[in-house]
Amino acid sequence: MSTTASTSPTFVEVVVPLALPKTLTYKWFTGDLERPRVGTRVVVPLGHKKWTGVVWDVHHTAPEGYAAKEVEAVVDDAPILTTAQRDMFAWMAQHYMCSLGEMVGAALPAGMKLESTTRIVLHPDAADVSEAGLDGPSTMLLDALHVRDDMSIRDCAELLGIKHPQRAIRTLLQRGLALAKEELNERVKPKRVSWVRVAEGVSEEELSAALAWAGVKAVAMERLLLVVVEEGELPKVQAQKRSRTDASTVQKWVERGILEVEEREPARPSRPGTASLPVLSDAQARAYNAVHAGLVAKKPVLLHGVTGSGKTEIYTHLIAEVLAAGQQVLFLVPEIALTTQLIERLRRFFGDVVHVYHSRFSDRERTETWMNVLNPKSGQLIVGARSAVLLPLPKVGLVVVDEEHEPSFKQHDPAPRYHARDVALWMSSRQHVPLVMGSATPAVETQWLGGQGHVEVVSLTERFGGAMLPEIFLADLRKEHKQRSMRGGFSKMLRDEMEATLKEGRQVILFQNRRGYAPAYQCTQCGHATSCERCDIPLVVHKTLGGLHCHHCGYHERPAPTACIACGSTALKAQGLGTERIEEELAELFPTARVARMDLDTTRKKKAHATLLDAFANLEYDILVGTQMVSKGLDFAHVGLVGVMSADRMLTFPDFRSFERAYQMLTQVAGRAGRSGEGARGKVVIQTFSADHWLLHHVVDHDHEALVRRELIERQTYQYPPFVRMIRLTLKHGDAQRVEAGAGVLAARLQQRFGERVLGPDTPALSRVNDQHIRQLTLKFERSLPPSNYRPLLQSDLEEFSSDPRWKRLRLTVDVDPS
Numbered sequence: 001m002s003t004t005a006s007t008s009p010t011f012v013e014v015v016v017p018l019a020l021p022k023t024l025t026y027k028w029f030t031g032d033l034e035r036p037r038v039g040t041r042v043v044v045p046l047g048h049k050k051w052t053g054v055v056w057d058v059h060h061t062a063p064e065g066y067a068a069k070e071v072e073a074v075v076d077d078a079p080i081l082t083t084a085q086r087d088m089f090a091w092m093a094q095h096y097m098c099s100l101g102e103m104v105g106a107a108l109p110a111g112m113k114l115e116s117t118t119r120i121v122l123h124p125d126a127a128d129v130s131e132a133g134l135d136g137p138s139t140m141l142l143d144a145l146h147v148r149d150d151m152s153i154r155d156c157a158e159l160l161g162i163k164h165p166q167r168a169i170r171t172l173l174q175r176g177l178a179l180a181k182e183e184l185n186e187r188v189k190p191k192r193v194s195w196v197r198v199a200e201g202v203s204e205e206e207l208s209a210a211l212a213w214a215g216v217k218a219v220a221m222e223r224l225l226l227v228v229v230e231e232g233e234l235p236k237v238q239a240q241k242r243s244r245t246d247a248s249t250v251q252k253w254v255e256r257g258i259l260e261v262e263e264r265e266p267a268r269p270s271r272p273g274t275a276s277l278p279v280l281s282d283a284q285a286r287a288y289n290a291v292h293a294g295l296v297a298k299k300p301v302l303l304h305g306v307t308g309s310g311k312t313e314i315y316t317h318l319i320a321e322v323l324a325a326g327q328q329v330l331f332l333v334p335e336i337a338l339t340t341q342l343i344e345r346l347r348r349f350f351g352d353v354v355h356v357y358h359s360r361f362s363d364r365e366r367t368e369t370w371m372n373v374l375n376p377k378s379g380q381l382i383v384g385a386r387s388a389v390l391l392p393l394p395k396v397g398l399v400v401v402d403e404e405h406e407p408s409f410k411q412h413d414p415a416p417r418y419h420a421r422d423v424a425l426w427m428s429s430r431q432h433v434p435l436v437m438g439s440a441t442p443a444v445e446t447q448w449l450g451g452q453g454h455v456e457v458v459s460l461t462e463r464f465g466g467a468m469l470p471e472i473f474l475a476d477l478r479k480e481h482k483q484r485s486m487r488g489g490f491s492k493m494l495r496d497e498m499e500a501t502l503k504e505g506r507q508v509i510l511f512q513n514r515r516g517y518a519p520a521y522q523c524t525q526c527g528h529a530t531s532c533e534r535c536d537i538p539l540v541v542h543k544t545l546g547g548l549h550c551h552h553c554g555y556h557e558r559p560a561p562t563a564c565i566a567c568g569s570t571a572l573k574a575q576g577l578g579t580e581r582i583e584e585e586l587a588e589l590f591p592t593a594r595v596a597r598m599d600l601d602t603t604r605k606k607k608a609h610a611t612l613l614d615a616f617a618n619l620e621y622d623i624l625v626g627t628q629m630v631s632k633g634l635d636f637a638h639v640g641l642v643g644v645m646s647a648d649r650m651l652t653f654p655d656f657r658s659f660e661r662a663y664q665m666l667t668q669v670a671g672r673a674g675r676s677g678e679g680a681r682g683k684v685v686i687q688t689f690s691a692d693h694w695l696l697h698h699v700v701d702h703d704h705e706a707l708v709r710r711e712l713i714e715r716q717t718y719q720y721p722p723f724v725r726m727i728r729l730t731l732k733h734g735d736a737q738r739v740e741a742g743a744g745v746l747a748a749r750l751q752q753r754f755g756e757r758v759l760g761p762d763t764p765a766l767s768r769v770n771d772q773h774i775r776q777l778t779l780k781f782e783r784s785l786p787p788s789n790y791r792p793l794l795q796s797d798l799e800e801f802s803s804d805p806r807w808k809r810l811r812l813t814v815d816v817d818p819s
Contacts, residue, residue: 008060011068012036014044016053017105017113019098019415021799023056025063026071036071039079039086041112043072043164050153052113052166054081054104073164080112080374082392084431089390091426095787097727097795097814098415106416107390109370111173111180111363119180120169121150126177134175137168142177174371179364196250197233199260210258220245221252228259236261275348277320278313287460288314291436294456295398300428300435302404302450305460306702307440307671308467308635312342314460315400316349318436323353323379327397331383332420334406340610341617341635342402343383350381357384357391386411386420389427396433399424404437404446405664410819417815421446440671440704441664444657444715445722447708463675470642470673470682472700473497476691488585489577494643494685495589498623502593504680506640507616508623510582511669513649515599515627516540517581518574521548523564525571530561536768541574543584544601553770577645582625590623598626631669642673644686651693654765656720657819659695663707666699721817724780725787727794728818731761732772732811742807743775749797750777754790757781772811 010028026044028036036042036058044053052075062068081089089103105113122145123129131142137160144159145151156165172178198207207229214222223243228234240246253259280288287303291314294301305311319329331346333339336358347354357369373382374392382388386409401409401421409420421437428435437446437455450457463469475491485492489512498508518541522529529538532550539548539557547558563570574581579599586595596612603609609629616624617636624630650662666686674682688696698707716723729746733739743761750758760777767774781790802812 009062010036011059011062012042012055012071013057013059014042014053014071015056015100015104016044016046016051017108018046018051018101020101021099023100024053025068027068028058028071036074037076037079039081039083040077041075041080043075043166045069045072054108056086056100073166075166075170080108080370080392082374082394084394085390085392087431088423088427091430092416092418092423094791096416096418096816097791098417102415103390106387106411106414109363109366111367112370119150119152120145120156120172120178121180122146123177123179129176131177134171135168137162137165138171141165141168142172145172145178173367193264194236195233195262195264196228196236196239196259197262198228199254199257202258206258210253210256218252220249224249225253225258277316277349278310280313280317281310281464283460283462284310284314284464287458288317290456290458291318294458295434295436297456298432298434299456300425300437300454301456301458302442302446303436303438303458303460304442304704305438305440306463306469307668308463308469308675309440309460310464311402311438311460312345313464315402315436315438316346318398319346319350319381319400322397323350323381325397326379326395328373328376328380328382328393328395330388330391330393330396330399331381332388332399332401332409332424333383333385334403334408336383336385339383340613346381346383353379354381354383357382357388386418389418389420389423396427399427399433399435401435401437403439405439405441405443407661407819412815413813415813417813417818419817419819422817441667442704444660444708444711448712448722467675468681469702470670470684472670472684472686472702474691474696474700475685475687477687477689478691487589489582489645489687490585490589491685491687494687497641497683497685498590498643501641501683502590502622504640505638507619507621507636507638508641508643509630509636509639509669509672510586510623510625510643510645511627511630512577512579512582512625512645513627513665514540514576514578515551515580515601516549516578517543517584518578519576520574521560522573522575523567523569523571524573525569526564526567528564528566529575530557530565530572534769534771535766537766540578542601543580552766579625579627582645586623586625593622594620595623595625596621598624598629600627603629628665628669630672631665634672635675636672637675639672640674640680640682642670642682642684644669644684647686647688647696648690651688651690651695656715656718660707660711663695663699663704666696667702667704670699719780722783724782726816726818727779727781728815729777729779729798730813730815731775731777732813733809734771734773736768736773739773739775739810742801742810743777745807746797746801746812747777749801750779750794753793753797754779754781 012026012028013023014026015023036055038055038058040055041052042055043050050072089100093100093103134142140160141156153165156169157163160168211222211225214225224239224245227239227243236250240250250259250261254261291301291303303311303314322329333342336356343356355369355372357366370391373380374394376395382391401424404421411418424435427433446455449455473493475493477491480486480491487495501508520529520538521541530548531538532553532555534553534555535550537550537552539550542549547556548560549556561572564572579597583595583597586593596616598612603612613634615621619638644666647666650658650665670684673684686696690696715721731739731743747758747761757780758777761775764774764776798812798814801807
């Protein structure tokens with residue numbers, strides 16, 4: 001048997017990063033070459049191109065009905081995917097009804113998926129990298145890149161006289177001597193820091209004379225010079241901040257020859273953590289011991305701690321144990337850009353073992369992180385958004401999912417449409433990875449799992465440092481309008497509380513989940529709102545950007561129209577309240593207050609979030625106006641008041657999770673107030689036209705348990721998760737009649753097989769986006785029915801439908817466990 005196996009041809013199953021329904025079978029090299037290794041990358045022909053795929057399996061069975069093409073090159077010396085990763089990807093592809101190719105495409109950074117069209121260029125910093133140890137082909141290729149602008153993979157092959165140059169290319173990419181051209185296009189030069197110091201050659205007599213002159217003629221220049229003399233040299237920004245001056249003051253001294261400015265690369269020293277682990281309070285210690293006991297019992301743990309209770313301190317003690325054992329920790333957060341405070345805190349404790357991974361990083365950064373965590377030399381803490389769950393983690397000893405209720409853990413487009421928290425739960429169940437989930441407002445499904453005994457629930461009911469939960473008030477906008485006490489979007493209650501808070505020297509956060517100036521531009525005569533040409537939604541008024549903008553497809557009208565297209569009236573008015581309008585009204589109501597705005601428009605630049613949050617934390621602003629960004633992961637000691645400008649839209653959103661999401665959003669944003677144990681209790685004012693709504697009273701009472709009980713009763717009655725498993729099918733096409741007809745045919749086909757479990761087709765609230773008309777079907781399967789009983793049948797029906805010539809052009813997406 002072994003002799004036959006050794007002499008028979010070897011075949012490999014290869015996954016290429018494309019939405020193909022199955023793996024592709026290729027023949028291994030003929031001749032005496034290395035054996036195939038599962039998890040390594042190979043170059044294979046597909047169509048008219050060559051692709052980099054991953055070896056998924058090795059066998060000796062030839063495919064039936066066609067002759068397998070040969071693998072053309074091996075890229076890696078060792079696997080880039082672990083066995084645990086491949087098992088997880090296989091489960092995800094099956095559970096979320098996508099292909100293995102889509103899984104690999106989503107996981108691997110673009111720099112690890114070279115195509116035949118990729119072009120290679122010399123790295124701009126190649127002169128600073130040692131060439132020692134390069135093999136012959138890599139050295140020859142590097143010499144060619146020094147004299148040529150760029151080279152295709154074919155150019156590289158011809159130069160080296162070999163068919164497949166991927167190994168030589170990979171060597172140069174990994175050594176930092178070359179870049180894929182798309183990496184160069186997105187590469188950002190490191191920001192240089194301006195340092196200021198006394199100019200070389202300036203004597204003490206000249207300094208004394210300059211100070212004497214400035215003390216009489218220019219006090220601000222004197223303050224600046226004193227700071228620089230005292231420090232010797234320091235960053236220009238720090239010198240300006242400490243002396244309360246600006247860049248023009250520095251420039252005046254430079255022109256006089258007293259100071260000089262030098263541009264330097266920012267220092268990035270390798271350093272261990274400098275801060276000792278935080279001391280836990282009695283309540284935190286009890287919660288820590290309970291979490292530890294749950295992990296020892298090999299159960300996932302839900303840490304349900306109120307806002308400001310110090311969940312992060314408990315995480316750090318758990319992380320320290322795992323790192324001390326030389327293992328890896330995966331710390332999942334909803335959005336990296338909004339958790340800069342958390343990352344800085346972790347780095348103070350753990351230093352350079354903290355790695356950050358995010359899909360918005362450059363290909364090179366993500367590839368470097370991938371290879372670092374694939375081959376860890378010691379303990380590592382990887383902090384990342386949902387895509388970090390796809391990393392290779394051969395020594396993972398703990399997974400932490402912070403703010404596990406957040407919808408941003410769910411991937412929507414493109415496939416795979418996975419939920420990172422649910423993937424972590426699978427890792428805990430099947431691969432026995434210790435898992436801790438944390439939230440002040442856990443998801444209803446997670447709470448239900450706790451009630452079923454699948455998750456250990458640990459409660460932390462008091463804030464750290466003796467701080468009290470904020471006092472929440474409801475401002476009834478119906479009464480305020482009736483009494484004519486409104487000023488723009490501000491009720492009298494909110495204005496009075498803001499005035500009192502600012503007088504105390506404390507800060508205010510205002511929350512309005514609408515960016516722009518106003519959500520609609522409406523005719524006051526006939527009521528017509530100017531809508532997007534490509535979407536069924538009103539255009540949003542923007543003052544900073546100018547004109548009207550669609551937040552779904554990017555369409556805009558500049559300038560805004562002057563007459564109504566429906567009735568011809570010129571009485572057009574911006575209706576509603578956006579963050580820009582709030583900022584404008586604050587300038588009138590509180591003219592001396594320093595106001596900052598935090599939304600997508602003000603935080604587009606890299607590190608803009610961190611810069612703005614640091615400024616607010618350093619008391620450079622009195623009021624922070626923002627969208628949902630201000631509710632996530634922020635910890636400010638001086639915030640005394642949070643104002644919610646309008647809670648009503650959250651209460652009326654057409655989704656079975658709307659009440660749950662409204663409670664979570666309001667509680668999370670309210671939790672930003674009064675987090676310090678010092679000073680008065682924090683306050684929250686929620687403005688609403690529905691002051692008698694039951695949900696708002698649960699928010700006022702901080703009663704999450706009552707919300708969960710009510711939601712579970714309703715969801716069991718009307719058959720929604722967690723009592724059923726949901727799958728949502730979405731059809732899109734530019735022709736409304738075709739998508740309507742296709743949705744009807746698909747619904748009829750599925751109803752024949754699954755009966756009343758199929759609902760729809762329905763037209764969603766937003767029925768057209770970017771000229772694509774949308775229809776949806778929803779399938780609900782009872783939890784007692786194993787997915788293996790219905791998923792293959794559903795997949796078969798969908799494949800038959802998509803292969804029908806009438807419906808081939810319809811875009812069909814499958815969303816398992818939609819959120």
